[in-house]
Amino acid sequence: MGRPHLPLISPLLFAALLLFAASWKAVALPLSTSSRWIVDEEGRRVKLACVNWVAHLEGVVAEGLSKQPLDSISQKVGEMGFNCVRLTWPLFLATNDSLAALTVRQSFRGLGLLESISGFQSNNPSLVDLPLIEAYQAVVKSLGDNNIMVILDNHISKPGWCCSSFDGNGFFGDQYFNPDLWVKGLAKMATLFNGVPNVVGMSLRNELRGARQSKADWYRYMERGAEAVHAANPDVLVVMSGLSYDKDLSFIRDRPVNLSFTGKVVFEIHWYGFSDSRAWVDGNPNQVCGAVVGNIMRMSGFLLDSGWPLFMSEFGVDQRGTNANDNRYFSCFMGLAAELDLDWALWTLVGSYYLREGVVGMNEYYGALNWDWCEARNSSFLQRVSAIQSPFRGPGVSDRRTHKIIFHPLTGLCVVRKNLLDPLTLGPCTDSEAWYYSTTNKGLTIKGTYFCLQAQELGKPARLGIICGDPNSRWDPISDSKMHLSAQTGNGSSVCLDVDIATNTLVTNECKCLSRDKGCDPASQWFKLVDSTRSRPFSGRQGIRVV
Ligand SMILES: *[C@@H]1O[C@H](CO)[C@@H](O)[C@H](O)[C@H]1NC(C)=O
Ligand SMILES: *[C@@H]1O[C@H](CO)[C@@H](O)[C@H](O)[C@H]1NC(C)=O
Numbered sequence: 001m002g003r004p005h006l007p008l009i010s011p012l013l014f015a016a017l018l019l020f021a022a023s024w025k026a027v028a029l030p031l032s033t034s035s036r037w038i039v040d041e042e043g044r045r046v047k048l049a050c051v052n053w054v055a056h057l058e059g060v061v062a063e064g065l066s067k068q069p070l071d072s073i074s075q076k077v078g079e080m081g082f083n084c085v086r087l088t089w090p091l092f093l094a095t096n097d098s099l100a101a102l103t104v105r106q107s108f109r110g111l112g113l114l115e116s117i118s119g120f121q122s123n124n125p126s127l128v129d130l131p132l133i134e135a136y137q138a139v140v141k142s143l144g145d146n147n148i149m150v151i152l153d154n155h156i157s158k159p160g161w162c163c164s165s166f167d168g169n170g171f172f173g174d175q176y177f178n179p180d181l182w183v184k185g186l187a188k189m190a191t192l193f194n195g196v197p198n199v200v201g202m203s204l205r206n207e208l209r210g211a212r213q214s215k216a217d218w219y220r221y222m223e224r225g226a227e228a229v230h231a232a233n234p235d236v237l238v239v240m241s242g243l244s245y246d247k248d249l250s251f252i253r254d255r256p257v258n259l260s261f262t263g264k265v266v267f268e269i270h271w272y273g274f275s276d277s278r279a280w281v282d283g284n285p286n287q288v289c290g291a292v293v294g295n296i297m298r299m300s301g302f303l304l305d306s307g308w309p310l311f312m313s314e315f316g317v318d319q320r321g322t323n324a325n326d327n328r329y330f331s332c333f334m335g336l337a338a339e340l341d342l343d344w345a346l347w348t349l350v351g352s353y354y355l356r357e358g359v360v361g362m363n364e365y366y367g368a369l370n371w372d373w374c375e376a377r378n379s380s381f382l383q384r385v386s387a388i389q390s391p392f393r394g395p396g397v398s399d400r401r402t403h404k405i406i407f408h409p410l411t412g413l414c415v416v417r418k419n420l421l422d423p424l425t426l427g428p429c430t431d432s433e434a435w436y437y438s439t440t441n442k443g444l445t446i447k448g449t450y451f452c453l454q455a456q457e458l459g460k461p462a463r464l465g466i467i468c469g470d471p472n473s474r475w476d477p478i479s480d481s482k483m484h485l486s487a488q489t490g491n492g493s494s495v496c497l498d499v500d501i502a503t504n505t506l507v508t509n510e511c512k513c514l515s516r517d518k519g520c521d522p523a524s525q526w527f528k529l530v531d532s533t534r535s536r537p538f539s540g541r542q543g544i545r546v547v
């Protein structure tokens, strides 16, 4: 409504992002896989740092286009540091020609969304009278024009909000989930986007679930779906999701997928705070993080070591910061995502929906953009996520030998030092020192120097020293989360590495929440020693160039 264009985020961060954008490394498409890594034509790792953009609800139109011009949304995706979009679609868009032929205007009119029509008309006049399938293609094209890769995600069959175990869309054989029709629809979409270079992958089906699910049918149909996609479009990555809402791929351990092609398969999983109900607030965060991560490694994380890429294609939090369950989960998530250096897709880009679950204009508190799709909903959240947008390691990331960086999941920052004798602080992970962690004497040394991290006194800064090997420089990963780094001060008391938020300095404090305490939050003391081969300073942001 004639509102001036506000800057997306603070001018300073914006300038930093532009700098990043300028140093984006071009990716040579198409993509393929090399053991657990997704790589480009030249064999260099491409880390998928995606955001989910919803186009599978009743209107079957990518959300937000009544609020902002398509190109400005696509541009914002890149400005926020994402290099890719997981763009959802309902099966019936591909299999029901009369649905695909409805225009955006007709689809909205049928739902009584008159305000969306007028917003759409003013923001995207050239799209409002396009058939739904062409409007979908236009979104893919606009993302390509902005150097954003796309994963087409078959999210559901019958357009509408997903997912419940009783919605008839959960598993092969359910009311709206005819396997033959599904294979046909996948082949059709794969064909439609054959030759569209920024479409780098297709997700076969979101969150399989419900009473009908069985492993036998998973292999039977997922292998068929994968073959159909590959036959129609051999360029795309084929993304295979697990059972039980995309949480369970454990069965692959016993029986690998049997496909006629190699180098294209990626597995996907989902992990939210609510995936474990209210466990995060009902339990001790160290214990919950330890238990949940252990479970994820058994259910899907093991695939990385078996040589398969694992795509965390949905995760996210209420970005108002008011959901304690989400907040506790998210520090644990960030630790694991950094440690495994996963490919991922944030839920969601959407600031608000045309119509979701009967509510017109529903605000999406998990959305990266705000209600009017104009600005970032929470720029400090995005800043935190930016820590995992660039790869830490993998083929071609840099030629540096593997070292550790000390990552702080709560802030998305890393331990850095300015000058030798200055206190250590938190700063961008791209400026991180290369640390070496000795499993024998538990020392944390800056590579190529004699300097090691030392605890001094309770409540005082942790510093670099050259007398290493004493208990004050032996750092043990303790607690069930294994994310506390504990050492002893000169007088023998145990302390944990912590951050003094006011001064941003690294200090040692009494270790928090080691026991069964449910009320306390240890996240300021959570650190991850993450393997990295980055050089310093590192600018590894990856984008594509579509000519
Ligand atoms: C196809 O889509 C049209 C338009 O939305 C709808 O009226 C019709 O019921 C759909 N057909 C099937 C078989 O789902
Ligand atoms: C894999 O699939 C091929 C072709 O369908 C079949 O001939 C072969 O027996 C299968 N292998 C296994 C181990 O199931």
Ligand SMILES: *[C@@H]1O[C@H](CO)[C@@H](O)[C@H](O)[C@H]1NC(C)=O
Residues within 6 Å of the ligand: 319, 320, 321, 322, 377, 378, 379, 380, 381
């Ligand atoms: C952004 O998230 C942080 C951390 O959760 C929270 O403290 C803050 O209030 C949020 N800001 C907005 C504008 O919602």
Ligand SMILES: *[C@@H]1O[C@H](CO)[C@@H](O)[C@H](O)[C@H]1NC(C)=O
Residues within 6 Å of the ligand: 457, 458, 491, 492, 493
């Ligand atoms: C060590 O000193 C701290 C104060 O700096 C004190 O609180 C603590 O009790 C002392 N620990 C031991 C084991 O003497």
